[in-house]
Amino acid sequence: MKHLAMRHIAALMLALPLAANATTPATAPAAAAQALPSLADFFNNPEFSGAKISPSGRYLAAKLAAPNGRERLAVVDLNTNSVKSVAYFTDADVGSFRWVNDERLLFDTTDKQLGEGDRRFGAGLYAVNRDGEKFRQLANRTWQNFETGTHIKSNLLPWYTYMMGQRGAQDSEYVYVNRSVYNGPGDWGATDLLRLNTLTGHHTAIQRPPDTTGWLLDEKGEPRIATTASKGKSAIHLRDPKTGEWRMLVDFATYTGGKNAFMPLAFGPDGVFYVVAHAGRDKAAVFKLDLETAKLSDKPVVELAGYDFTGHLIFSNSKLLGVRYTTDAQGTMWFDDTMKAMQAEIDAKLPNTINLVTPPSHAETPNVLVESYSDVQPRITLVYNRETKTLNLVGQTRPSIKPEQMAQQDAIRYKARDGLQIPAWVTTPKGEGKNLPMVVLVHGGPYVRGGEWGWSPQAQFLASRGYAVLEPEYRGSTGFGDHHFKAGWKQWGLKMQDDIADGVKWAVDKGLADPKRICIAGASYGGYATLMGLVNNPDLFKCGVNWVGVTDISLMANGHWSYVSDLSDMWKEYGIPVLVGDPVKDAEQLKATSPLLQAARITQPLLLAYGGADKRVPLYHGNKFRDAIAPYNKQVEWIVYEEEGHGWALPKNRIDFWTRVEKFLGKHIGAEAKKE
Structure with a gap:
């Protein structure tokens, strides 16, 4: 495997400013009769995907298709519109990624040129600075040492180490990652949680309850909730941040639930614990949960007419701004008046699409990420500057698709x-x-x-x-x-x-x-x-x-x-x-x-x-x-x-x-x- 970090390259994508009256792909005028789109237009891999804005809002990271078809990781400086390819491989694609802090990214790999039966490597784990410097491998990709019975000493984490689906504190070089307990081919145990330094590779394991299957970080980016499952029973455990000790809040049947069942959602900046539960209702809703008594609030914080709640809470600068949800389509409920006004501005510029706005976690710039789509428009990614009130088109998942067709x-x-x-x-x-x-x-x-x-x-x-x-x-x-x-x-x-x-x-x-x-x-x-x-x-x-x-x-x-x-x-x-x-x-x-x-x-x-x-x-x-x-x-x-x-x-x-x-x-x- 060979990693290439390029410091000086031509632009990989164009940040194209859109004026208030600009025509986006979703509003393009009807074209003359055209040939039917090809199968490749629908079923090829996306050309651009996974855009994430940095904690400050100054940078944007995304995956782009390289000339050889491999997906690489690139970073855009939104102040200068300059672009750098910071990581790619000759034998793999960049997979999932996230910002560790404003300077550093964590990512793994996949191989989109091999089917499941031909894959011989795990996802691995890597970190790199936004300028391509200080590249470091953190977890192995190969499991050969386990299959052959040899014992290879290495400071790399084993191949069964994976990224979490949570962003963490984003204020240091540390992240939390999962390590599944591997007992042999097809035999997996509990899920460990490791605190990992992305610069040195040093890591420590968090004490956990037995049979842990999932984790939730709190408002400070620290582990606070562990979910366990064994013999058809699931339980939710709370960690004391001072002692590291765990206590069970509730247990219920894994597959059929029960009156006390809930799904952990998030901790708010004020330490409030939000969960998703039915609480005797037909439709699941968002409630607050008292951590001392494990009792739900009398009224839900968010409930959706005709749908169970699915989504996440949106935080920025230690404030709860709104909630992202899905009814028939995705949408956003803003609690913050400034965000409500910004959403209205963006919707006025992009009237024919659903426009999902994501603010940076520690905003220091006027930039927010915008993802727009409709039934006829595959997802496009833009950046909105709340001061200049301009939209920059950053990338399109399927630019060959014509909405008018x-x-x-x-x-x-x-x-x-x-x-x-x-x-x-x-x-x-x-x-x-x-x-x-x-x-x-x-x-x-x-x-x-x-x-x-x-x-x-x-x-x-x-x-x-x-x-x-x-x-x-x-x-x-x-x-x-x-x-x-x-x-x-x-x-x-x-x-x-x-x-x-x-x-x-x-x-x-x-x-x-x-x-x-x-x-x-x-x-x-x-x-x-x-x-x-x-x-x-x-x-x-x-x-x-x-x-x-x-x-x-x-x-x-x-x-x-x-x-x-x-x-x-x-x-x-x-x-x-x-x-x-x-x-x-x-x-x-x-x-x-x-x-x-x-x-x-x-x-x-x-x-x-x-x-x-x-x-x-x-x-x-x-x-x-x-x-x-x-x-x-x-x-x-x-x-x-x-x-x-x-x-x-x-x-x-x-x-x-x-x-x-x-x-x-x-x-x-x-x-x-x-x-x-």
Whole structure:
């Protein structure tokens, strides 16, 4: 591995001033008829990503694509608009990064030119000054010494050391990092917390409770909360900053929660502890928690109509300024009048986009970071100067995407057959809206939120090819209240599947979808739902696309001797029996809802794709299903990306896969099908 720190280079990106009346990508006038955007426009890696403003607000760091395709770390001096490439590698990409202080950055690596099965290195850990000086490796990338049994003495931290997702104090060369306890391949223990000097590499471990899985730093950037999990129980522990001793605040069931359950959110500048909890409500909200009594405040600090709270608090100069949240889309609630006024100024300059404003943590300049996007505009990054009231365009994730060619996305809700309201996202091709071929895109998880309003590569690609896209947030999806989540327990292939079918009927009744040209598609759980949709509703779905999909619930729960799964033993023992189905008590239900055992009932055209290195849904799932359906269905297309894991990490494979999908859909519900 070779690191290159360049002190004198040509500008890597342009900081282009935008006047108040300037035209941004989101407001560009409609162009003349143009060729369809290519698959690469949607599925290549972003050209610019991850911009973060420095604690003072004078500098901006971001990842940029180098000429050889590798992503490097660059820093912009916002006073002079000068740019420096401060770190890149010849055999890896810069991965995650964050500011240690105004002079120094911490980062790790990834490899976007290798699939999961071909990767032989960890993320490593590195630090460098904003001018490219004092580069230092802090953690190893290789795990060879563990696999061979040799003992290599080194002052580097082991490869299983990782960055935290929290910014820390940002006032010294120290940071906190995580080190997972490594017991051997596939066997991970608790998560340690280390205080690390990014200049010297010296580190000390923080005393922790047993079975720690997560940490929260307080308003001073010091460890204050530890979350533990063992035998299906989670607990929240509080650290005494004077003694370093821990005491438990509350415990609850890891996968099903309980009346005392909460999720730590943040400590305010005044030491107030904010948490996210249901507190007997259907929708989770932000509360204050009394650290002495572990009691929640009577009223929530922030609650969102129709949605569980998801987001974070925004602090600057030791003051709580506002809160970032997600409802149908992301938004910001400012408590500070100055920030409210600034948001209004920015929104007036960028009226067609959502504009997310992030102030520096220790602001000494008038600069704030602005990230703008819409359903037709991929994210762009700008810097706003609150004194001059000017915007500088810094970078675009996908500059080749033309907003005037993109499709409108709408957040809707439809009623399931038992009356439950199902949220969904509908993307309609540009200039069209009636009797269209439609793809029902089912999200994975399933116990996650599927999406939000904004530019989506998959939905926009399908819409660009003339398909309406329906993405239902079927019961069991999170983010829409406790009732919606719990209504999905043990409903794989049953009511969760009915919700998807009811969405199709809604689209047909609205005149949006042609009932004879509808395909179902999805990955992971979405792949499972694709197969069960073809089983349960052959009259609705003319074809299916399943990638990395579960093909049998019992196989997922019990595994097979021929592969190693990355599903934890605790999830299998305490989560699956309650949320999905007990392999013993619910055996008959799991048989009836097994695509593998129902394979003979699937006669529609089907595209199957799996990753050869997938540990979440191992290739065995796909192979068993392919063999089971072969005698009954001759319209099955099969592809394995040998180096890929649970999804397609490599652009070449994403492009190849969606090329196949485009041809498959065109044949069965697209232009070719319409001619028949």
